[in-house]
Amino acid sequence: MNVDAPCRVLVVDDNPFIRSGLTLALEASEEIEVVGEAGDGRRAVELARELVPDVILLDVRMPNVDGIAAAAVLSEIGRVIMLTQVDDPEVVLAAVRNGAVGYLVHNTFTPGELAAAVVETVRQRAHPLSQAASAALIDAARTDRATAPAAVDPAEQRKRFGLSEREAEVMDLIAQGHPNSTIAAKLFLTEKTVKNYINRLYAKLGAPNRSTAIVTWLGMPPRG
Structure with missing residues (x-):
């Protein structure tokens, strides 16, 4: 993308109040343009194919097609950042394996930090990972290692x-x-x-x- 152009973002969450809040917070940054909103994974895929956003902010638990399933398709279109209340280790791992490049848990970042994470994900190929998500990955890894034949x-x-x-x-x-x-x-x-x-x-x-x-x-x- 043009480094001077705003990062184009698709916001996906089944809660309309959360979608509106995220859109307002992101558009406060001159470096971000919210190009669309979706309330479920199926609609997210339709919009992503039409709009080709740079970043898709994606909730986990949604009707029709959930975020984990949608991530597998959406990650082929743009850079997927999971943005959710869910910090279950298996969910974090499933999202990563389905192509998510970042995983952020609500209430662990400010609006400014979220905007910065979105921009860095596009321009610096960064991979935002909240402490809760990082801990979930590590805990899951330790569990796997504890049950493996040898450490x-x-x-x-x-x-x-x-x-x-x-x-x-x-x-x-x-x-x-x-x-x-x-x-x-x-x-x-x-x-x-x-x-x-x-x-x-x-x-x-x-x-x-x-x-x-x-x-x-x-x-x-x-x-x-």
Whole structure:
């Protein structure tokens, strides 16, 4: 997209009051244009195909077609950020596996932070992940590992993916849910250096985004 053009957003939620509130909050930013609203996954897919938005903000629990099912189709059209009250680990994982590049839980961000997350998702290919969603991914990973025949050895994981010691440190902090700024401060690095490490980590882990990298690093087996 044109970096000077507003980010085009489709808001999808079955609650009309939430949709209106999100639209008002997002359009307060000059960098965002809300191009449409939908109340269920089926209508969201219809509108997305027509409007081709940059970002789809997508609720989980909706009539007709729910957000998890819709994400599989919508993620082929634009960048899907789940925006929901639901922080169940299995739901978070299902959304990620269906192509969501971010997962935000209501009441964990300000309107300004939401707008910034939308813009960064498009312009910096960022992957917004709330602390609740990050914790859900980690908890689910630990559950999988606890029931697996053998625990995953962190040293073996590092060797498996060919990571340097520093790269492993960065990945551990990502898996704990820390943003780039915190990782930079903890490791005495610049944010630009952290971003460079993260890009290398994505390549080595074969992960398209932050949340998928967490799942992969924590040793969770892929599911269909």
